[in-house]
Amino acid sequence: xxxxxxxxxxxxxxxxxxxxxxxxxxxxxxxxxxxxxxxxxxxxxxxxxxxxxxxxxxxxxxxxxxxxxxxxxxxxxxxxxxxxxxxxxxxxxxxxxxxxxxxxxxxxxxxxxxxxxxxxxxxxxxxxxxxxxxxxxxxxxxxxxxxxxxxxxxxxxxxxxxxxxxxxxxxxxxxxxxxxxxxxxxxxxxxxxxxxxxxxxxxxxxxxxxxxxxxxxxxxxxxxxxxxxxxxxxxxxxxxxx
Numbered sequence: 001x002x003x004x005x006x007x008x009x010x011x012x013x014x015x016x017x018x019x020x021x022x023x024x025x026x027x028x029x030x031x032x033x034x035x036x037x038x039x040x041x042x043x044x045x046x047x048x049x050x051x052x053x054x055x056x057x058x059x060x061x062x063x064x065x066x067x068x069x070x071x072x073x074x075x076x077x078x079x080x081x082x083x084x085x086x087x088x089x090x091x092x093x094x095x096x097x098x099x100x101x102x103x104x105x106x107x108x109x110x111x112x113x114x115x116x117x118x119x120x121x122x123x124x125x126x127x128x129x130x131x132x133x134x135x136x137x138x139x140x141x142x143x144x145x146x147x148x149x150x151x152x153x154x155x156x157x158x159x160x161x162x163x164x165x166x167x168x169x170x171x172x173x174x175x176x177x178x179x180x181x182x183x184x185x186x187x188x189x190x191x192x193x194x195x196x197x198x199x200x201x202x203x204x205x206x207x208x209x210x211x212x213x214x215x216x217x218x219x220x221x222x223x224x225x226x227x228x229x230x231x232x233x234x235x236x237x238x239x240x241x242x
Contacts, residue, residue, distance in 0.1 A: 022050055022051035022052060022070075022074075023051075025050040025051065026047075026050070026051060026074050026077065026078075029043040029046075029047075029050075029074075029078060030077060030078060030081040033078055033081045033082055033085060034081055034084070034085050037082055037085055037086050037095065040078055040079075040081075040082050040095065040099065041098075041099065041102075043078050044075055044078065044099055044103060044107050044110060045103075045107070047071045047074045047075050047078070047110070048071040048106060050074075051070050051071055051074045052070055052071065053069050053070070053071050053106075054069060054070050055067070055068075055069055055070075056068050056069060056070060056072070056073060061188075061190075063156075064156070065155050065156045065159050065187055065191070066159055066187060066188050066190050066191045067190075067191075068109065068113055068156075068159075068160065069106075069109075071106060071110070072106070072109050072110055072113045072160070073113065074110075075106075075107065075109075075110025075111070075113065075114060076110060076113035076114040076116065076117045077114075077117070078110070078114070079096065079110070079111065079113075079114025079115070079117065079118070080114060080117050080118065080121075082095060082096075082114075083114075083118055083138075088118065088124060088135035088138045089135065089137055089138070090137040090138075092135075092138055093135075093137040093138040093140070093141035093142075094141075096111050096114070096115070096138070096141060096142070096145070097141050097144070097145065099111050100112075100145045100148075105154055105156065105157060108145075108149065108157060108160075109156055109157060109160045111145060112142075112145065112146065112149060112157070112160035112161055112163065112165070113160055113163065115138075115142045115145075115146075115163075115165040116160075116163035116164045116165045116193075118138075118165070119163075119164040119165040119168050119169075120164045124138060124139055124165075139169055142165055142169065143169055143170065146161040146165065146166050146169075146170060146174075147174065149161040150174065150177070150178050150181065153185075155182075155185045155186075155187045158178065158181055158182060158185060158187065159182065159187050159191035161178060162175070162178050162179065162182065162191055162192045162193065163191070163193050164193045164194075166178065166193070167192070167193035167194035167197075167198065168194070172198070172200070172202075175198060176200075176202060176203045176206060178192075179192055179195070179203060179228070180203075180206055180207065180210060182224075183207070183210070183222050183224050183225055183228070184210075186222060188224065189224045189227055189228075199228065203228060204228060204229050207225050207228035207229050208229055210225060211225045211229070
């Protein structure tokens with residue numbers, strides 16, 4: 001890869017910084033990662049100050065929880081540049097684990113969104129398991145980080161863990177519980193990639209049980225639970241029940 005030319009924009013997550021200064025900084029930061037992969041640590045730490053923290057889709061996701069923020073997208077593009085430079089082998093896996101473990105919640109989201117970007121462009125291979133893909137060490141590391149995110153109570157981390165990478169590589173048990181956790185945290189299921197493809201009878205049963213528990217406790221049933229119980233039938237969920 002040319003050290004002076006980061007990956008094409010089409011390979012990167014949408015939602016880049018809209019201000020000129022932020023865009024220029026990101027272009028320079030990605031080029032620097034290509035020249036010196038170690039520079040990604042500093043770039044990750046400075047990303048929000050340089051590009052801002054605005055939501056990518058302010059009209060429908062004003063908090064940036066479901067679709068992420070512009071600094072999420074900036075960090076994801078840095079991850080793509082890193083992978084393009086050092087490859088998607090054990091070195092890249094170790095670097096991403098370090099970025100995640102040493103970072104704050106926003107930096108951790110950036111790593112997860114970066115894994116999404118790599119999965120979306122099939123940079124990890126077409127297999128749906130760590131053992132069978134082209135980048136087993138990186139997928140295994142990504143699954144470890146996604147599992148950590150799903151153990152937190154931070155809705156933005158949970159949402160970031162069920163993007164394209166999670167949709168492809170999380171096992172069915174972990175994925176089902178992640179989807180229900182989104183509902184429990186009142187995060188839109190728009191955060192979950194591949195929902196219609198992965199929803200199954202067991203998830204529907206879990207959703208119905210959860211809805212029954214809420215009703216028995218006199219608590220409102222989230223509308224998205226209706227989506228989970230109807231998605232396999234191709235119907236539209238009803239409104240929230242009181």
